[in-house]
Amino acid sequence: MFTVVKRMEVSASHSLKLSYQSKCENLHGHNWIVTVYCRSEVLNEDGMVVDFTHIKETVMGKLDHRNLNDVIPANPTAENIACWICNQIPCCFKVEVQESEGNTVIYEKD
Ligand SMILES: Nc1nc2c(c(=O)[nH]1)N=C([C@H](O)[C@H](O)COP(=O)(O)OP(=O)(O)OP(=O)(O)O)CN2
Numbered sequence: 178m179f180t181v182v183k184r185m186e187v188s189a190s191h192s193l194k195l196s197y198q199s200k201c202e203n204l205h206g207h208n209w210i211v212t213v214y215c216r217s218e219v220l221n222e223d224g225m226v227v228d229f230t231h232i233k234e235t236v237m238g239k240l241d242h243r244n245l246n247d248v249i250p251a252n253p254t255a256e257n258i259a260c261w262i263c264n265q266i267p268c269c270f271k272v273e274v275q276e277s278e279g280n281t282v283i284y285e286k287d
């Protein structure tokens with residue numbers, strides 16, 4: 178079994194629609210640390226699970242310097258961001274999204 182791990186920093190903005198009053202309703206930014214995990218028992222014809230560069234192009238190309246409310250088709254919480262990223266990348270089974278030093282979400286496919 179092979180596991181590819183790719184870590185990136187995404188600078189972007191979001192606002193959250195919540196069922197309670199919160200400062201997060203206001204548009205604001207984070208430097209999210211995103212770590213993507215891809216796994217496969219077999220390698221492709223290039224000898225890879227997934228190209229690190231393709232993971233970066235997918236995540237950074239779609240999210241970096243964007244308003245995530247315009248990209249993620251759900252409330253752009255760290256949970257929904259992690260799930261959305263996982264579904265964009267072949268062989269991805271786990272995504273960690275660290276919003277700040279003490280706040281991290283881990284999404285794993287069943
Ligand atoms: N489970 C989640 N909780 C929260 C999320 C989230 O995505 N998932 N997101 C937010 C907001 O993005 C908010 O901007 C985070 O604010 P921040 O000040 O960074 O976090 P804290 O209020 O916890 O403050 P710390 O100083 O980091 O303790 C809120 N919650």
Ligand SMILES: [Zn+2]
Pocket residue numbers: 191201205206207
């Ligand atoms: Zn936020």
